């Protein structure tokens with residue numbers, strides 16, 4: 001049995017996992033510093049769970065290696081890695097009470113009986129389950145089961161906590177609460193966490209760093225702000241809420257920016273990646289960065305088609321004279337068939353090469 | 361109370377029109393099980409001479425008859441136990457997908473299709489004094505004289521294992537596949553080695569299924585008849601209770617005696633099953649899933 005000991009750095013070196021003929025995870029390189037909250041983000045099927053299971057030792061690697069400081073980890077079975085893991089379906093032992101579930105890891109580590117009791121009670125208090133400690137998991141609500149799963153994973157003071165979409169089975173309100181709760185535990189217990197989600201909002205709000213995956217490949221590694229404001233390619237942009245993606249052609253370089261043409265529009269934006277005049281590109285902008293012009297004559301004339309009420313704001317689909325659809329968000333009251341003028345903020349408009357690395 | 365409110369009250373207790381769907385099954389059970397059973401009881405209580413319980417008294421007074429209970433239990437209990445215990449590690453190893461799983465499962469399950477008579481035939485040829493098994497042992501010099509494995513206890517025991525194992529294996533496999541594999545993964549990450557995962561997670565969740573499997577294979581073994589005669593020693597160590605019933609009814613034409621033996625056989629089975637299910641109810645018998653979703 002290992003110490004479960006602290007480390008300074010956990011290094012994934014070209015971690016690859018094949019299923020049948022295709023790579024579910026291809027060459028993941030990542031260094032995790034102690035105390036970091038890292039999120040693997042990507043759409044369903046992009047290899048997030050595969051990456052997590054490889055880290056936990058539940059899936060053997062096809063290629064690559066995992067290092068905890070100078071110790072090679074990927075050859076150790078899961079029970080010797082000293083990690084904690086929260087499964088998407090929680091995987092609570094159905095025949096054990098909440099207390100026994102939480103104590104399980106400590107008992108496997110042959111911690112002294114009194115110590116097991118003390119730490120278990122402490123963990124139960126930490127996740128506010130004092131009133132339910134003697135119930136079986138089947139008698140708990142989804143949110144309570146979730147908290148048991150988290151307590152069971154952190155009570156052993158693991159050197160690394162792995163969480164696989166732990167909030168995806170909860171309702172919206174509980175999801176927000178647990179998000180804060182998980183981040184609070186991460187900070188107060190000084191955990192190092194690798195968190196998996198397909199929800200970009202969750203990822204942005206909780207993480208110190210994001211690893212964006214697509215089809216088993218890393219697309220971008222960066223802080224939430226970096227990924228949010230400067231996605232590395234058009235696919236990440238799409239995933240990060242750049243709902244307006246327009247096929248355009250680069251017209252000219254203009255200082256740091258570029259001018260592009262497409263669909264009867266002439267737009268200015270900042271280029272991401274190298275593109276030269278005449279090349280096909282994709283202009284991307286978020287609905288909230290499309291403004292309605294203050295006075296006539298300042299922007300592009302469009303017709304409102306669909307309006308969705310979203311509380312404080314409206315979300316609207318509009319169409320330009322040339323038939324290009326655009327999405328915008330505004331606090332102005334709009335109605336279908338209204339004719340308005342819009343302005344696309346050049347500082348927030350990103351221009352990506354049309355076909356990054358040859359992929360569609 | 362209004363009729364609607366009354367219907368609601370009934371529905372809360374699970375009584376509604378859908379219960380009618382049970383009708384065909386109830387008729388089937390009544391015709392094929394309840395009626396013959398009651399008929400058997402009636403026959404057993406009407407002996408040619410003596411009071412209504414004379415046939416039962418005769419059975420228990422005669423050691424030759426009475427001992428068949430112990431003889432049958434001595435064969436059936438160990439055979440059922442072995443079938444269940446042998447199925448567990450094999451079914452456990454065969455969880456998940458691997459190359460050749462279907463072939464292996466087929467090989468393990470084929471004996472079901474053989475039937476007891478064919479199995480007995482095979483055993484006589486294979487394990488008999490001049491069978492391959494003894495010839496190999498003799499040739500290797502392991503033994504000096506042929507080992508007696510037929511026409512005694514072991515012949516019947518082996519035949520019950522061969523025909524009962526596939527049932528036990530199939531049942532245990534399906535109980536195992538109902539246990540969420542992520543539970544053992546969670547155990548592994550929490551530091552449990554394979555033995556701890558098996559004994560603390562899988563086995564407790566499997567145990568109720570094992571009890572049920574034991575009951576089924578026990579009932580199969582307890583009513584052993586053909587192999588007790590064909591590969592056994594039907595007048596001695598393998599004079600099982602079904603032989604006693606058969607002899608009473610069709611050799612001595614004592615129908616009440618035969619029926620009494622059959623009813624006693626059923627009662628002994630009920631007692632064993634009752635004890636096993638009683639123990640089972642002490643176990644955790646709820647869901648074997650690890651949580652929501």
Ligand SMILES: Nc1ncnc2c1ncn2[C@@H]1O[C@H](COP(=O)(O)OP(=O)(O)O)[C@@H](O)[C@H]1O
Nearest residue numbers: 019020024042043044045046047048049050051
């Ligand atoms: N056991 C498996 N056998 C075959 N293919 C698998 C297996 N597990 C995952 N995959 C494939 O690997 C890819 C990544 O899966 P996964 O890591 O579960 O995605 P995510 O968790 O991001 O939704 C998917 O295309 C999936 O079909």
Ligand SMILES: [Mg+2]
Nearest residue numbers: 048049050165
């Ligand atoms: Mg997944």
